Amino acid sequence: MIGFDYGTSNCSVAIMADGQPQIIPFKDINSQYSNTIASNLYAPDRDIIAHWLYQQLPTNQQGLYKDTRALQLQKAQRALRELSFDGIDSELVFGTAALDKYLEDPEEGYYIKSPKSFLGASGLAPMQIQLFEDIVAAMMSNVKNLTEAQLGHQITQTVIGRPINFQGLRGEESNRQAINVLANAAKRVGFRDVEFQFEPVAAGFEFEASLNKESKVLVVDIGGGTSDCSMLLMGPEYSASNDRTQHLLAHSGVRIAGNDFDIQLALQGIMPSLGMNGLLKTGKPIPTASFYQALAINNINEQSEFYSANNRRSLLQLSRDAKETAEVERLITVHDHKLSYQLVNAAEQAKIALSTQDQQVIQLNEIADGLHTTVDKKTLAQANKRTLASIGELMHSAVKQAQCQPDVIFVTGGTAKSPVISQFIQQTMPNVPIVIGDHFGSVTSGLARWAGQIFK
Numbered sequence: 001m002i003g004f005d006y007g008t009s010n011c012s013v014a015i016m017a018d019g020q021p022q023i024i025p026f027k028d029i030n031s032q033y034s035n036t037i038a039s040n041l042y043a044p045d046r047d048i049i050a051h052w053l054y055q056q057l058p059t060n061q062q063g064l065y066k067d068t069r070a071l072q073l074q075k076a077q078r079a080l081r082e083l084s085f086d087g088i089d090s091e092l093v094f095g096t097a098a099l100d101k102y103l104e105d106p107e108e109g110y111y112i113k114s115p116k117s118f119l120g121a122s123g124l125a126p127m128q129i130q131l132f133e134d135i136v137a138a139m140m141s142n143v144k145n146l147t148e149a150q151l152g153h154q155i156t157q158t159v160i161g162r163p164i165n166f167q168g169l170r171g172e173e174s175n176r177q178a179i180n181v182l183a184n185a186a187k188r189v190g191f192r193d194v195e196f197q198f199e200p201v202a203a204g205f206e207f208e209a210s211l212n213k214e215s216k217v218l219v220v221d222i223g224g225g226t227s228d229c230s231m232l233l234m235g236p237e238y239s240a241s242n243d244r245t246q247h248l249l250a251h252s253g254v255r256i257a258g259n260d261f262d263i264q265l266a267l268q269g270i271m272p273s274l275g276m277n278g279l280l281k282t283g284k285p286i287p288t289a290s291f292y293q294a295l296a297i298n299n300i301n302e303q304s305e306f307y308s309a310n311n312r313r314s315l316l317q318l319s320r321d322a323k324e325t326a327e328v329e330r331l332i333t334v335h336d337h338k339l340s341y342q343l344v345n346a347a348e349q350a351k352i353a354l355s356t357q358d359q360q361v362i363q364l365n366e367i368a369d370g371l372h373t374t375v376d377k378k379t380l381a382q383a384n385k386r387t388l389a390s391i392g393e394l395m396h397s398a399v400k401q402a403q404c405q406p407d408v409i410f411v412t413g414g415t416a417k418s419p420v421i422s423q424f425i426q427q428t429m430p431n432v433p434i435v436i437g438d439h440f441g442s443v444t445s446g447l448a449r450w451a452g453q454i455f456k
Contacts, residue, residue: 001157001455002147003202003447006140006182008114009224009258009414010036010440013147014448021206021445026146028095036440037146039114039224041139042098044088046110049134051076052092056141058190065188069130094142099345106338113341114259115139117225117298119181120166120174129181137185144189156192159451161199161443163226164253195454199223200230201248202446203412207437208234209449216249218398218406218432220425221443222391222413224258225298229394231402242453250401252394258415259344261384263295266347268383269375270362271295275328280321286328290315294334297344307335330367342366350375355418381420388421392428405432412437 003014003021012035014021025033043049050072057065066073083090093101102111115135118124124132148155165171166178179196186194200219207217214235221228231250238247267276276291290311296302305311312335319328334340346362353360359376381388399405409432411425417439426434438445 001451002155002159003161003444003449003451004140004143004158004186005161005199005444005447006116006136006143007036007039007161007224007414007443008116008226010038011139011143012036012440012444013143014441014444015151016448016452021448023441023444024147024150026095026143027150028097037095037143038099039116039139040095040098040102041112041115041135042093042101043110044083044090044108045079046131047072047075047079048083048090049076049092049110049131049138051080052090053134053138053141053188056138056145057188061188061190069134072130072134092138092142094139099341102341103345106342111341114224114298116166116178117259118300119178121300122174123301124177129177133181133185133188136181137188140185140191141189144191154190156190157451157455158186158191158193159195159197159202159447159454160186161202161447162196163199163223164228164230164251165226165255193455195451197447197450198228198230198248198251199443200228200251200412201232201244202444202450203437203442204230204232204234204410205239205446205449206442207410207435207446208232208236208239211235214238215407216402216404218395218409218429220391220395220409220411220413220416222257222411222415222421224414226253226255227257227391227394227413227415228253229398231398231404231406240453249404250398252397252401254390254394256387256390257413258348259298260387261351261380261415261418262344262348263297264383264387265351265375265380266295266343267291269350269373269379270343270347270364273327273364273371273373274330274334274367275319275322275324278327279323281323282321286318286322290318290331294331294340295344297340303340306340307338311335330371333367337366339366351380351418354380354420377420380418384420388424391421392424395425395428408432409434410437410442411435412439412442414439 005012014023023035026037050069200221204219217232217234219230233247271291278286293302293306315332319325322328350360364371
């Protein structure tokens with residue numbers, strides 16, 4: 001049995017060993033070990049994902065999959081023949097290696113980062129839902145294979161983390177859609193028993209192991225795709241219980257987190273170099289819609305609009321109308337070379353660097369030789385003023401719902417590693433002590449604890 005954090009930014013797995021959670025390190029293609037694998041996938045052609053997954057499936061799953069994916073498998077065969085003719089490797093690539101593969105040539109292949117962000121999206125057609133199921137299943141199969149190779153035995157039971165609310169506009173309907181995708185994918189790749197646990201609750205379980213008395217804990221989990229808060233009644237007298245429902249005093253979640261911090265930093269720190277905030281020849285401000293769409297990597301509809309032929313014509317006209325034509329032409333370069341992920345990734349790397357330094361230079365040579373911009377902690381804080389305010393509202397909402405004040409705030413999630421965020425949380429509730437957890441491991445360890453509890 002494992003605890004499986006299928007995260008927006010990273011995936012990780014933990015088991016229980018001698019009564020304690022143990023995170024399983026993954027070996028990458030360079031034989032380096034890491035406790036996480038980035039939630040990225042690259043395929044030389046989108047249609048071959050179905051073929052790759054079919055080959056990975058347990059024998060008892062292949063027949064059913066073939067029946068439901070006949071069209072996709074036919075397309076895959078054509079794609080495989082073309083790739084073979086061109087001498088292109090047909091293997092799928094995962095993690096940071098997938099990002100590297102994409103960056104080699106952004107105009108070729110199929111790359112997706114953070115598919116979890118799309119699982120609750122509104123208006124998905126059945127074929128789109130099937131595609132996301134296959135993408136998630138392929139990533140889960142890769143993680144499962146790596147874990148089993150490390151452990152030396154098969155895994156059939158898992159507790160998967162889930163946010164309070166997935167990214168989606170339809171509330172519980174979006175949540176059900178996302179859970180169905182995750183559950184179907186997990187069972188398809190060989191997990192016999194699949195359970196879910198709220199990610200902040202799982203993080204709370206890990207913190208609870210350090211408590212020696214009853215405490216009201218406000219867990220603040222700021223991940224890559226969602227921010228979640230849970231108020232939990234915790235303590236050694238509760239840890240052995242298989243039903244913690246009555247101990248969950250409140251929970252709330254919003255669809256903003258790490259990806260949004262990256263996008264907002266890119267908007268404020270990068271897009272002015274591409275014409276944003278500039279003027280038209282008439283003296284009016286340049287419309288900003290296309291700049292937002294270019295960076296909306298977690299929104300299918302916005303990305304489709306940005307990369308449409310009609311929008312390219314609009315961008316050409318915009319460049320002619322702009323006072324600084326050359327700057328807006330850089331946005332056309334983003335369109336023509338499909339550089340959205342590169343821009344957001346550059347902002348993400350700058351955000352990470354600002355955790356330990358005051359400023360960071362962002363190189364933009366793929367857009368124009370010698371082009372660069374500099375961002376600092378003030379830029380990051382200013383860019384995410386509204387995002388931080390939403391997290392503050394989330395915290396206050398959980399406290400109001402619980403009708404009690406927390407004894408301690410437990411902070412986790414990779415995005416919370418930023419000093420800008422931890423300082424904001426302290427300022428939001430200055431009289432409550434804060435404990436900073438393992439940013440990338442608290443949820444995973446808590447999921448393993450819960451797996452050990454319910455799969456006895």
